[in-house]
Amino acid sequence: MNPSVDALRRVFGPRIGRALVSCGDTIVYVDAGRVAEALRWLKETPGQQYNYLVDVTAVEYRDPERPLEVVYELFSLDRRAALRVKAELSKDRLEIDSLVPLWAGANWLEREVYDMFGITFRGHPDLRRILMWETYAEGHPLRKDFPLRGRFSRAEQVRQALGANPEAHYSMDELSIAETYHELPEDMRERLARGERGVIPEPGRERGRE
Amino acid sequence: MGLSPGHATPGPESRVLSGMSPNWMTTKLDFLVNWARTSSLWPMPFGTACCAIEFMATAASRFDLARFGMERMAFSPRQSDVLICAGRLPFKLAPVIRRIYDQMTQPKWVISMGACASTGGIFDNYAMVQGIDTVVPVDVYVPGCPPRPEGLLYGILLLHKKIRGETVVDGSLRQERPLDETGLRLPPDEVDELSEPFGNSIHQTRSA
Numbered sequence: 001m002n003p004s005v006d007a008l009r010r011v012f013g014p015r016i017g018r019a020l021v022s023c024g025d026t027i028v029y030v031d032a033g034r035v036a037e038a039l040r041w042l043k044e045t046p047g048q049q050y051n052y053l054v055d056v057t058a059v060e061y062r063d064p065e066r067p068l069e070v071v072y073e074l075f076s077l078d079r080r081a082a083l084r085v086k087a088e089l090s091k092d093r094l095e096i097d098s099l100v101p102l103w104a105g106a107n108w109l110e111r112e113v114y115d116m117f118g119i120t121f122r123g124h125p126d127l128r129r130i131l132m133w134e135t136y137a138e139g140h141p142l143r144k145d146f147p148l149r150g151r152f153s154r155a156e157q158v159r160q161a162l163g164a165n166p167e168a169h170y171s172m173d174e175l176s177i178a179e180t181y182h183e184l185p186e187d188m189r190e191r192l193a194r195g196e197r198g199v200i201p202e203p204g205r206e207r208g209r210e
Numbered sequence: 211m212g213l214s215p216g217h218a219t220p221g222p223e224s225r226v227l228s229g230m231s232p233n234w235m236t237t238k239l240d241f242l243v244n245w246a247r248t249s250s251l252w253p254m255p256f257g258t259a260c261c262a263i264e265f266m267a268t269a270a271s272r273f274d275l276a277r278f279g280m281e282r283m284a285f286s287p288r289q290s291d292v293l294i295c296a297g298r299l300p301f302k303l304a305p306v307i308r309r310i311y312d313q314m315t316q317p318k319w320v321i322s323m324g325a326c327a328s329t330g331g332i333f334d335n336y337a338m339v340q341g342i343d344t345v346v347p348v349d350v351y352v353p354g355c356p357p358r359p360e361g362l363l364y365g366i367l368l369l370h371k372k373i374r375g376e377t378v379v380d381g382s383l384r385q386e387r388p389l390d391e392t393g394l395r396l397p398p399d400e401v402d403e404l405s406e407p408f409g410n411s412i413h414q415t416r417s418a
């Protein structure tokens with residue numbers, strides 16, 4: 001068991017839940033409301049120094065009673081130690097604090113979790129879908145209640161996909177042309193400003209944020 | 211036209227008239243146009259996945275696409291003749307391939323390379339177009355996962371054969387057919403039918 005778990009317990013007391021070792025990796029459960037605080041402590045405290053956020057992901061189990069878990073993989077580049085932190089979220093309140101203020105790299109990872117599981121990250125600067133396009137209206141594909149082939153008919157899926165605007169899959173920042181924005185041709189400025197809102201012949205049913 | 215007997219095989223379609231200058235020959239316009247088109251098909255590679263690797267192998271020296279007048283990969287749709295979709299097409303790329311197809315100038319053809327491009331393949335799920343023919347018209351389907359380079363070359367030769375059967379008189383072959391007002395290329399029930407699972411995939415058990 002990674003000694004960081006005991007250190008966490010000393011500082012955060014009952015906010016730290018059960019801990020276990022699986023395949024040699026230590027997993028520790030932290031109260032969802034305090035997870036950002038605990039991770040900041042793990043990152044900044046001398047002797048812990050988990051300075052690299054390897055991944056943020058989530059798990060939903062088949063058992064409908066079980067809560068969703070948000071999983072944080074931490075690694076300390078200095079100490080060569082790894083720790084997996086998990087936070088449990090009940091299905092009717094899928095919200096957790098964003099880690100972007102701590103690790104800028106959490107930005108896209110959290111967008112992916114939002115896109116696939118519908119978990120809202122409080123304080124995220126740009127919480128948009130990242131894998132599916134922004135007008136995708138069928139829900140969050142990795143949830144267990146999501147049918148494998150999607151919710152709409154194939155024809156409707158093709159129709160909505162063809163209605164999307166391919167230029168606008170990128171934000172201005174991603175194209176790094178934000179500074180030269182005003183020198184761009186009128187029509188291109190208009191497309192970029194509109195974002196990823198493609199023109200769909202008739203408005204699709206909005207099921208994005210259930 | 212400077213087709214002398216030494217060059218490109220003058221088949222039964224064309225012959226050099228004896229007693230005339232060898233710099234002249236008579237032929238059918240269709241034959242000549244189709245000969246020119248088949249002999250310099252410039253591919254627009256649309257490689258999205260594993261099939262693209264096999265496409266690269268086909269283009270490289272061992273199999274050598276250049277033998278078929280496809281020397282030049284045209285990465286600009288305006289200067290290409292055949293769109294080769296090598297790999298699965300996710301819904302997010304559907305408007306992109308449609309845009310590229312629309313930008314290509316006539317005459318143009320499409321080869322769907324691999325099981326995924328042709329039918330959705332193993333990806334019978336929420337993210338994948340179930341056959342690119344629901345998005346753009348397809349001339350030749352090449353089966354395989356991925357097709358071997360020989361398979362793709364055979365597909366290209368089939369396309370040559372198809373082009374040789376075309377006629378310049380038939381304007382409908384070169385007519386642009388944009389998406390209709392429903393936002394689709396085909397009627398919706400036809401898209402649904404094309405996307406139906408078949409073969410093994412109907413017997414699989416699936417969650418939800």
Ligand code: SF4
Pocket residue numbers: 259260261296297298323324325326327331332354355356357
């Ligand atoms: S057909 Fe096979 S090789 Fe080709 S893209 Fe699909 S999975 Fe990959």
